[in-house]
Amino acid sequence: MEFRVIPAGDSGWLIELPDRLDEEVNARAIEIAREIERANLAGVTDIVVGYRSVMVYVDPLKASAAAMREQLNAIASRPAAAELAPGDFVEVPVCYDGAYGPDIDDVAAFGHCSAADVIDLHLAVEYRVYVVGFVPGFAYMASVDPRIAAPRRASPRLKVPAGSVAIAAGQTGIYPAETPGGWHLIGRTPVRPYDPARPNPFLFHPGDRVRFQRITEAEYRKTTAWGDAQ
Amino acid sequence: MLTTVQDLGRRGYQGLGVPVAGPMDWYSHRLANQRIGNDPMAAALEVTLLGPELAAEGDVIVSVAGADFEMTVDGVGVRADEPVVIRSGGKLRFGTRGSGTRATLAVRGGFDLPVTLGSRATHLVSSIGPFGGRALRAGDRLPVSESAPSSEGRHGRPLNVPVGGARVRVVPAAHRDRFTDEAWSTLLSSRFTVTPQSNRMGYRLDGPRLTHSRGADILSEAMPLGALQVPSSGQPILLMADRQTTGGYPTIANVITADLPLAGQLAPGDWIEFETCSLDEAIAALRAREADLSPAGEP
Secondary structure (H helix, E strand, C coil): CCEEEEEEECCEEEEEEECCCCCHHHHHHHHHHHHHHHHHCEEEEEEEEEECCCEECCCCCCCCCHHHHHHHHHHHHHCCCCCCCCEEEEEEEECHHHHHHCCCHHHHHHCCCHHHHHHHHHHCCCEEEECCCCCCCCCCECCCCCHHHHCCCCCCCEEECCEEEEEEEEEECCCCCCCEEEEEEEEECCCCCECCCCCCCCCCCCCCEEEEEEEEEHHHHHHHHCCCCC | EEEECCCCCCCCCCCHHHCCCCCHHHHHHHHHHCCCCCCCCEEEEECCCCCEECCCCCEEEEEEEECCCCECCCCCCECCCCEEECCCCCCEEEEEEEECCEEEEECCCCCCCCCCCEEECCCCCCEEHHHCCCCCCCCCCCCCCCCCCCCCCCCCCCCCCCCCEEEEHHHHHHHHHHHHHHHHHHHHHHHEEEEEECCCCCEEEECCCCEEECCCCCCCCCCCEEEECCCCCCCCEEEEECCCCCEEECCCEEHHHHHHHHHHHCCCEEEEEEECCHHHHHHHHHHHHHHHHCCCCCC
């Protein structure tokens, strides 16, 4: 797969792959990121997978720019695996009822369908985690059925409740904390995408496959990790 | 007034969405720590615009670097450029601020606070770090590590803290080719103002519009510290310590690591100008900053 390695400031190198939202491109980015991690290059401080890129942050005083560029070029030039690594499967319970999905009707209006159709279409697909970013544990997942792929809300909310399941522009995601946000809120999950108290604090990693599973309001209240059982 | 606990930042988890946080002025953070023999990673306080009053509950030695504040211990003026001994019961007060916006206050031994994902840095938006990831408030108690550092304090050259604005060096960023050449020359020939919509995440800059050549949306990817990100409005945002790990707008230029401390000392209303340099010059400038932390003759 075509790529180029370009400087991103004096402390980062960006490996760019073809500029499209594509499972194969993203899988290749994840593969390259893993190989860089495995190579344990001196001076690397962090690695971030994007939709179609890998950012490698470095301490420029611990590794010369020329050597780093050459090493990254060599790793990205290796042939891609014949098959895509499958990624972990994560099932996420969601309550779509009542106050938990305040924007379902807006999405239904966009899709000229009913609220029940929005829920069915959201449940029907297995999603792929392309990128984890924005705030700790926020997974950008795609692809949402085009019929309910409404664009972002015209004016973002200042406070989106933690656990909100949302869609925008063909992507779906879960807000791991109360933050501002411009996506349409269609449900709420009782599960924390990021919980520092868990042995593995992060629920989602790039490349994971995700399915949503509908639960009732009663089940939500019984299992919620957000302290909003009342 | 905003005072937060910061170390050099949380690295290794950006790929899972965890922001780095850390000091806005890394140089002064390191200087404050090394003057009292601390590890550069030791947790210290970052004080913004107005300083707090701190009461010692035991003998402590503190060191302050960065923005230039008048300081007193029990009403007696002390010099900011050398370690200050505060006896148990003594009160340190920050007074009038001269130049700069942020000061680092380190304590010998470092603050002994819980570590989250390898760091004691506070990230306000995602509530990660000591005190639930919030800013300090009156009544908070800050434990000091019992074990004094083994190393002696080392002098270093204080940062030349900017007054009213700063000229900083940039290298072209990853998405430079998504902007017109006119945008590039506008960036390098104009004076921008730090607007009130600025904080530890980033500075929204006011100035001439920077025009994209191929639209203002990119597929989300990692955003480096010091990147000048340009949304469709054409008004750049300088990404600072608490920036989000990823973003969806192109970056035109990146402030070099050596000059980030100058940017970190700016406040709303200050001006900022950009001049270009090569990657080699950026690295040389960083070496020069390092040398300032180890003046000749020091080990």
